[in-house]
Amino acid sequence: MRSFDLSPLYRATVGFDRVADLMDRVLTSEVAQPTYPPYNIEKTDENAYRISVAVAGFTAAELSVEVKENALHISARKADEDEGRVYLHRGIATRAFERRFHLADHVRVTGATHADGMLHIDLVREMPEALKPRRIEIASAPQIEARQVN
Incomplete structure (x- = not known):
């Protein structure tokens, strides 16, 4: 059985441990599936x-x-x-x-x-709702008036 080390993925990802668990479960499951x-x-x-x-x-x-x-x-x-039945x-x-x-x-x-x-x-x-994509409005930056320095 091959063994895959998924620990390098943990350095760059957060919250994907369930994916690693799923892959581990699939790769280590019995070959003969019911x-x-x-x-x-x-x-x-x-x-x-x-x-x-x-x-x-x-x-x-x-x-x-x-x-x-x-x-x-x-x-x-x-x-x-x-009980009481005889099958041929x-x-x-x-x-x-x-x-x-x-x-x-x-x-x-x-x-x-x-x-x-x-x-x-x-x-x-x-x-x-928190996981659905949402559009963020981009507001215009306020205009800054140039002042002369005396």
């Missing part, structure tokens, strides 16, 4: 996103969506309903899962819907 359940991330507007997770076989009561410390946690746990073939995966998505600053979850075996989570990026 593929269950499958999901899509789409951009629905300039500042709006939607995460769609395929959760066939789960009811809304068996799903959990939480936001903790800029991370979206989606999990599901199936109740044991298999079991191809529908209803195993428990937990999926995490790290959210950028100022991204807020606005809602979640469950329909047709899909869990849709809507997100919006809301920039605070």
Whole structure:
């Protein structure tokens, strides 16, 4: 595994330590990423996103969506309903899962819907007024009258 030293960046930047933490997390994460359940991330507007997770076989009561410390946690746990059933073939995966998505600053979850075996989570990026660009008026300098010195 390669190791990158990001300390030279700290000399010329302020407040970018989260970027370094994110890069460190990405570079040190496991090579084998979980593929269950499958999901899509789409951009629905300039500042709006939607995460769609395929959760066939789960009811809304068996799903959990939480936001903790800029991370979206989606999990599901199936109740044991298999007592007395004998499967000849079991191809529908209803195993428990937990999926995490790290959210950028100022991204807020606005809602979640469950329909047709899909869990849709809507997100919006809301920039605070203090961070939005603002135009500064340039005032004219007051005219200074020249005085004669005697």
